[in-house]
Amino acid sequence: MQPSDLEEVLRISEECFNSDAWSRQAFEKEFNLDYSYRFVLEEDGEVIGYAVVWQIYDEATIMSIAIKKDRWGKGYGKRLMKFLIEYFKGKVSRFVLDVRRSNIRAIRLYQSIGFKIISERRGYYSDGEDAFQMTLELEENGGDKGKAFEAVNTGG
Numbered sequence: 001m002q003p004s005d006l007e008e009v010l011r012i013s014e015e016c017f018n019s020d021a022w023s024r025q026a027f028e029k030e031f032n033l034d035y036s037y038r039f040v041l042e043e044d045g046e047v048i049g050y051a052v053v054w055q056i057y058d059e060a061t062i063m064s065i066a067i068k069k070d071r072w073g074k075g076y077g078k079r080l081m082k083f084l085i086e087y088f089k090g091k092v093s094r095f096v097l098d099v100r101r102s103n104i105r106a107i108r109l110y111q112s113i114g115f116k117i118i119s120e121r122r123g124y125y126s127d128g129e130d131a132f133q134m135t136l137e138l139e140e141n142g143g144d145k146g147k148a149f150e151a152v153n154t155g156g
């Protein structure tokens with residue numbers, strides 16, 4: 001993700017997250033954090049998704065991930081997740097994330113690549129909804145069970 005991607009990233013965040021959407025300032029702050037890694041998924045030069053990941057010690061925390069709404073259900077979310085796993089393989093032991101209990105689509109996506117629910121955080125979100133904390137343990141050698149790697153840039 002480059003600063004020039006911000007407009008499109010903000011649009012995607014707003015259409016996907018309603019009250020949980022990050023502000024421009026929140027995204028801008030990420031560019032100054034040395035533990036923050038920011039990615040965009042592009043197709044034919046168009047930004048169609050993004051992810052923000054914090055790498056702290058041996059954990060990668062997915063802080064935000066979204067795919068443009070009109071592209072949902074076409075495998076882009078899984079592709080981006082697999083790219084992140086490949087990118088952080090050998091650098092971290094596990095991935096962690098929080099997801100709204102009602103976000104079945106995201107939960108299924110995470111489960112389909114091996115994430116497990118490890119705890120429930122009651123009333124975690126500002127509207128009172130619970131979160132599931134999910135993790136994916138990577139193998140000792142930094143590998144994971146899902147081997148498929150696909151380039152993040154799906155354009156030509």
Ligand SMILES: CC(C)(COP(=O)(O)OP(=O)(O)OC[C@H]1O[C@@H](n2cnc3c(N)ncnc32)[C@H](O)[C@@H]1OP(=O)(O)O)[C@@H](O)C(=O)NCCC(=O)NCCS
Pocket residue numbers: 016017065066067068071072073074075076077078079097098099100103104105106108109110112
């Ligand atoms: C969650 C999100 C990133 C998934 O992206 P996506 O591109 O739609 O996901 P994919 O098409 O790669 O689907 C991956 C998996 O999600 C699940 N899934 C896809 N469509 C689904 C649907 N309609 N209902 C339930 N699960 C669904 C399936 O398990 C699918 O795996 P499969 O194709 O092997 O069955 C996307 O929907 C999104 O941006 N949502 C809003 C933001 C958000 O909730 N982010 C996560 C916050 S923790």
